[in-house]
Amino acid sequence: SDNNRGFGHRSYGYTRRGIRGNFVPPIRSKEGGAGNMTSRIARPAGKGDDALDDSTKRCLDMLCGPDGELPEKLRNLEPRLIEHISNEIMDQDPNVRWEDIAGLDHAKTCVTEMVIWPLLRPDIFKGCRSPGRGLLLFGPPGTGKTMIGKAIAGEAKATFFYISASSLTSKWIGEGEKLVRALFGVASCRQPAVIFVDEIDSLLSQRKSEGEHESSRRLKTQFLIEMEGFDSGSDQVLLIGATNRPQELDEAARRRLTKRLYIPLPSSDARAWIIRSLLQKDGLFKLSEEDTNTICKLTAGYSGSDMKNLVKDASMGPLREALRQGVEITKLNKEDMRPVTLQDFESALQEVRPSVSLNELGIYEDWNKQFGSLS
């Protein structure tokens, strides 16, 4: 097409416009000027830019600086890894707001002060006020750690990068190190940026089992080096690690994750809020205050994600009942369905059990006392 005219002849990254002709907003590049680098990007031996396919070119094009050059940090990285980071790991619009997260007021306050303000006003948060670049969110699974990460990126207008550490070791066998370099490289070109590493314990664990492979040790070292790098610089990049096994992190990991916030199970009020907000979204909330309180009492120990599953199951109640009474699904009138009741929740409670055990909670609380930022 017209848009792609001349594509194969262009040496990539020279143009100020995207390869499709669309405007590419300038991205701050620390290296600044056009530089005298001769190698632009790592290419497969003997092949030029023409060896890259369109989608890869598009990704690289988006990362070019105002001078139309690929930032220095990215020049020695493999284009396919940069593309993977841009397409699969980077999330331009995380779409979670503080008000979507039930409870956790304490964590929200801390995070606002510790990371959102510094990302919004780097000029004020320097010197004595310079923030840590590493935040650990720990606690049982399904309590909103990922949501907080996304909300931080949203509130600070930062680019969000999500990676699960276990995928680095399982899916990217032997390439994890390169991917980590690409991740930090792309993030620093997309500032301000938030890198969220889920299950960070599997990357930075202190276990030195005999089975620990050389490759996973190298991966860990590479990760710590990258963190060290942006910790000392003026980059606007924040690393958030999430884990439900904080006790497995070693001293080096703790040192780099300077703030450590406990994200506990939702309180009774937070559980009520989750029920109400999920049902209200679908116009199904008709529970009395008393019934809501009863459900909250019955769900002590349920995580946020358990609550979501519970509400899902309970909201099937009216539907199941209508079908039991012989109404055909195709003839079912949405308006005729009764609202979700306490009884629906009582049957759902038989199906959806809490996923976190009481003795697990003790481990988090102990670790919080010992290493947590503010308890």
Ligand code: ADP
């Ligand atoms: P974690 O990262 O702690 O394992 P997530 O943030 O991925 O948990 O939460 C999983 C899902 O559970 C969310 O998408 C949301 O629907 C629900 N959830 C968990 N915690 C909360 C919360 N505090 N407020 C609202 N919803 C929550």
